[in-house]
Amino acid sequence: MKKYELKPGLFYVGIKNPTLRTFDIVMRTDYGTTYNSYLIKDEKNALIETAHHSFFDSYIESVQEIVDLNTIDYIILNHTEPDHSGSLNNLVKLCPHATVVCTTPASIYLKAITNNSAIKFQIAKNGDTISLGRNSLQFILAPFLHWPDTMFTYCSEMSTVFTCDFLGAHYCEDAIVDSKIHYVNKYKHGFLNYYNDIFSPFKKHVLEGLKKLSGLPFDMACVSHGPVLTSSGLLNYAMDSYYALSNTVMPQTPKITPVFYCSAYGFTRKIADAIVKEINKISSDYNCQSYDIIEHDMNMLIKLMNESVGFLIGSPTINRDTVPPVLSLLSHIDAINSAKKPVGVFGSYGWSGEAIPTIVARLSSIKLNPINSGLKINFNPSISDDDQIKAYAKDFTDAIASYAK
Ligand SMILES: Cc1cc2nc3c(=O)[nH]c(=O)nc-3n(C[C@H](O)[C@H](O)[C@H](O)COP(=O)(O)O)c2cc1C
Ligand SMILES: [Fe+2]
Ligand SMILES: [Fe+2]
Incomplete structure (x- = not known):
């Protein structure tokens, strides 16, 4: 040179x-x-x-x-x-x-x-x-x-x-x-x-x-x-x-509370829809909205996730694991600025349901706050699952309320 x-x-x-x-x-x-x-x-x-x-x-x-x-x-x-x-x-x-x-x-x-x-x-x-x-x-x-x-x-x-x-x-x-x-x-x-x-x-x-x-x-x-x-x-x-x-301030109240999910046969989507409905019933301030991960621009989802005061993520279990689009989104969490952020984890499964504990463990290891041990529903959610979906939505919003204080 x-x-x-x-x-x-x-x-x-x-x-x-x-x-x-x-x-x-x-x-x-x-x-x-x-x-x-x-x-x-x-x-x-x-x-x-x-x-x-x-x-x-x-x-x-x-x-x-x-x-x-x-x-x-x-x-x-x-x-x-x-x-x-x-x-x-x-x-x-x-x-x-x-x-x-x-x-x-x-x-x-x-x-x-x-x-x-x-x-x-x-x-x-x-x-x-x-x-x-x-x-x-x-x-x-x-x-x-x-x-x-x-x-x-x-x-x-x-x-x-x-x-x-x-x-x-x-x-x-x-x-x-x-x-x-x-x-x-x-x-x-x-x-x-x-x-x-x-x-x-x-x-x-x-x-x-x-x-x-x-x-x-x-x-x-x-x-x-x-x-x-x-x-x-x-x-x-x-x-x-x-x-x-x-010189930007992180939001203290949610603009949007996003629910991200993937679903092969619509069962995990059904859980997502029920959660959205329940959270908006608790308060319309949450402005809870669902996003099928594979239908949306990944950069837009990443921004929503990292700017949220809390979010939910849903995955079916496929071959004992969560699915790649869910992992891909989660790999973009801004962990440094999301410590203790509440995250709801849910999904439909058939016989073993590893996706949920896998996601919960990953979120814990990067120091976010997964709610309880997640919400697992066997195959197609039915009326008998309503109570646990409602209880989970409530636990998530309670966690947001104390996180945003
Ligand atoms: C290719 C394939 C592999 C699967 N592997 C598992 C598995 O290892 N463990 C399990 O619990 N369920 C397994 N399932 C069942 C799905 O988790 C179950 O059908 C679930 O309800 C799908 O939810 P969805 O409609 O939201 O995709 C598998 C399903 C498919 C299609
Ligand atoms: Fe460097
Ligand atoms: Fe450098």
């Missing part, structure tokens, strides 16, 4: 991966991504972030173009996920004088990631600074953006902040700086998806992170994915978007 100097003494030494289409198993990356790393050349030299291990050879070439590896004094790791720390083991072998600077949790994770007891660590406490000569680096702890290990690194002399994943985007063009990219709308699409996938579970921490940044004068944010952000480019767009997207 051609040497690229962002500011005097500050070099981009990142890697571009334009063809990547899936990141961390669950994220779509329609526009590829980049693994950004930065080098500050001063009396002491500092590398900030490394790169994914599969690109180590071209990564190290870019660094060597600018400095002799023997002269690297610091490797600053703002976050330890292996897309940024993956080259560390190979790198420290070639940089014998480098000390790794990171937070306490980051040092614990790095020991377990590298299994390398030879790495020299310096723990960054909030507000600590190190001098590189003309420039200094200040460390600002920013936990849960997006792991407990995270910090920002600030260089006041260069008016630059290094935010790692925060404010980044899975987006790759030839350009390195925001003002030079060609497809701003595509960037914005990638940027917003990235926020949703990575930061939306951490809204409170995002607001805290923005507050910390607002106290610093800077005109450049060196993010770890996507273009470098500048005040004459997309920096304000990025910060304003994070603020707007995170």
Whole structure:
């Protein structure tokens, strides 16, 4: 990669991966991504972030173009996920004088990631600074953006902040700086998806992170994915978007109480309909509505589920298990922000009925609140099942009332 100097003494030494289409198993990356790393050349030299291990050879070439590896004094790791720390083991072998600077949790994770007891660590406490000569680096702890290990690194002399994943985007063009990219709308699409996938579970921490940044004068944010952000480019767009997207309050009263279900022969649907009727009878405020999972857009259902004050999920038992569309919806629960959320679980079964305890166990394990041990009805619900359906609906609404308090 051609040497690229962002500011005097500050070099981009990142890697571009334009063809990547899936990141961390669950994220779509329609526009590829980049693994950004930065080098500050001063009396002491500092590398900030490394790169994914599969690109180590071209990564190290870019660094060597600018400095002799023997002269690297610091490797600053703002976050330890292996897309940024993956080259560390190979790198420290070639940089014998480098000390790794990171937070306490980051040092614990790095020991377990590298299994390398030879790495020299310096723990960054909030507000600590190190001098590189003309420039200094200040460390600002920013936990849960997006792991407990995270910090920002600030260089006041260069008016630059290094935010790692925060404010980044899975987006790759030839350009390195925001003002030079060609497809701003595509960037914005990638940027917003990235926020949703990575930061939306951490809204409170995002607001805290923005507050910390607002106290610093800077005109450049060196993010770890996507273009470098500048005040004459997309920096304000990025910060304003994070603020707007995170400054939302979770509803305290239900807008809709969704009942999601699948049903092969209509028996589980019958239970869903009876539950909806009963809950709306208890109070029309619940605005209870049912959704056949395979008939609706999954993204719409996920949003309804995660924004609800409580929901119900119904599945028949097929071959001793629940059915894939139900599992697929449940795999999108925002568990971090749904602790103790009441969830009703129900379904029709023939002879063994494993779907219900399977769903209940999964919800318990991610710390939601499944109501009792679920509601199992043998084959076709009849009048004789009415009382238990009504009792279950009542238990669910009672749980919502105490959850929403
Ligand atoms: C292919 C197939 C496999 C099934 N496997 C089981 C099973 O392992 N255990 C069980 O209790 N019921 C099993 N059943 C019975 C269904 O759970 C039962 O018919 C139920 O009432 C279907 O509800 P639905 O109409 O809402 O789909 C199976 C049904 C089908 C069609
Ligand atoms: Fe990360
Ligand atoms: Fe990352």
